[in-house]
Amino acid sequence: MSGGLPRYRTHTCGELRAQHTSTTARLSGWVHRKRDHGGLLFIDLRDNYGLTQCVLKGSSPHLRTAEGLRLESVVTVTGTVVARAPEAVNPKLPTGEIELAVEGLEVLSIAEPLPIQVSGDAEYPEDARLRHRFLDLRREKLHRTILLRSHVIASIRRRMLGAGFTEFQTPILTSSSPEGARDYLVPSRVHPGKFYALPQAPQQFKQLLMVAGFDRYFQIAPCFRDEDGRADRSPGEFYQLDFEMSFVTQEEVFAAIGPVLHGVFEEFRPECVVTPPPFPRIPFDEAMLTYGSDKPDLRNPLAIRDVTAAFRDSGFAVFAAAIAGGAVVRGVRAPQGAAQPRSFFDKLGQWARAEGAAGLGYVALAEGGAKGPIAKFLDASHLGKLRAQTGATDGDAIFFVCERRPAADRLAGRVRNKLGEELGLIEKHAFRFCWVTDFPMYELNEETGKIEFSHNPFSMPQGGLEALESKDPLTIKAYQYDIVCNGVELSSGAIRNHRADIMYKVFAIAGYSRAEVEARFGGMLNAFKFGAPPHGGSAPGIDRIVMLIAGETNIREVIAFPMNQQAQDLLMQAPAPVPPERLKELHIKLDLPPE
């Protein structure tokens, strides 16, 4: 190696340009690809920053060593930057105008044959990718996504600080919290039989920070929930942009976070339309009725309509009987659907039955009349009602779902999604945000018949103490809201209940005695007795934000080291057994299920 140069590199692999021609450069990186012509060898050397073509000629004393290098070995090369002949320029590479004529070669680390290839865009099974995550992370797509995640988080942090929020850290070892999920527990060595819990969210801490007078809190907060994974839900742990504000109404929370989200999405996806703030508000009840979901995808132009009235006294006995039994009928207009072949309707009917529906009714409208299996049961006046209620005209089809609520809403929502996809109606290159507001404070557990919190028990009920004392609990709304983007629930938040007296009552309705409330939430309840500001906030999911921005549908694609659906870390082999003496120290005896 020539002297006087830095030990490993003078430039990165993405840095050299035509202007560096004739200078001596030293690069270090991974052997991405080799092209061996016998007396001429090309090596594409890769690092975090890019790819540089290195060339060794027949005269080189290093040719033999270089030829034998397996892919992904790590080397340092030193040589002269050479301009490529015009016909040899590679326009696909930023460094494509030059190459490094290798004079010195040092092998830093030899790679064994690879279990998954780093170069190329082959797809690999997820367990292999997770087991060799360090290799997967070298691959272009995942490497880029993880860098994007870092940039998104940096942007969010900058925007939050700019909006006057203060960043805090809150405990990881804490006590069991009142969220709905199971806690991860950590045994205490010094307190036999007692456990810490990992926070499902820093909910109580951020509220305590408001009580402590810090006014505007945020944190890129790790959250731990012992629940099963989904494509959009990482088992175990995830991150939230957790924030909270004092002396605010719901509108002021919206006004604070809307521009942050809008700004981040526009910054990283400038080619896309992003809903400008203020985002539309959709009350929960309307969302369920019109979109069949509490997380409506507003890229889909279709709307669900209640058409129960058009069928109540119609000749279609199947629906009429169901309606008499308490069912409702929901209609979804399929624009230009009448032109679809019979197989389209049959396929959707099959799909609906697979979704658990009894079936999927439809009519195809043409020339003022209607076709389809149930059209003959509908006279002109019923058809007129249907047209008026759904906005359908000749050439359209209308699909019908007939079920009891809330199943009818959910199924109609899936029909809306399905039709949007099948008919190609989903808006492309768009991030459509909305607030879903006015969630019910309570809901009825169908199995136990008991009243339970439908969301966060710390939310302020609309109407306050008076509503709690006078109204049917199931009709009470909370100042509780979700941010939804493209049908993905990004966060849920609320104006909190900052009054101890209302809190006792809120919990009493859900069946918690005064003593229980004090035992479980004594810390926060106590804080509210010494002067608590009205406050509220929300907590958009960082992983889901990055997932949307990256255009991924699987949340593990935006996490550097995710666990699999069974909540196992295949790389670090967690969870793992521990030696008996560690268990003894923690006062734990195992009681394992039989094999």
Next chain:
RNA sequence: GGGCUCGUGGUGCAGCCUGGUUAGCACACUGGACUGUCAAUCCAGAGGUCGCGGGUUCGAAUCCCGUCGAGCCCGCCA
């Protein structure tokens, strides 16, 4: 806990429906050829308990049963 789908050399796939040659192809790997490639190319080679167990059959990657693992979904997740 349940449903659906998948499981074939290191990796991605084909073969399975309709049982019967030496289980085929590509990438990677090993050896060889090759002086301008950029997914280099060409030749040769090595590498497989067809997830595991049982059954049917003269014969099973293929059919049947069970089991294990993975993914997606339901439950669950304010």
